[in-house]
Amino acid sequence: MLQTFLKAKLHRVTVTHAELHYEGSCAIDGELLDASGIREYEMVHIYNINNGERFTTYAIRAENGSGVISVNGAAAHKASKGDLLIIGAYVQLTEKEVDSFQPTLCYFENAQNDSGVGVSDDALRARNKMTGMKSAIPVQTADM
16 A cells, blocks of 8 residues: 655745746756755645645756746746745655655745745845755644
């Protein structure tokens, strides 16, 4: 039996572009794809922190080191420049594979909870510099 698990996550990246009339669905800085293990054309799930939209699309490679996170095509209706996103990829594992598997979790502490209005394109892209990686999410306590 196969079960589906989180493979990789880009946590709190900032949308740098929302391009309605562009082929491809979510362009992600190539260095971030490589670090996370997300492959070009792989299905990704996108969760928009700003507006609650959740949608599925696929990743395409943006220029290495560019900081680009571009939501393209029809998906551009679901995200705006400056929005914070969680981008996740999933993997199917057998019962045997589950015990030794660890996801790749990439964090972006430079993200800011603003609309990005009045923020330069360079400043938005700079927010997408990875600040840390983990292989597990801490246990959530009851006293949050």
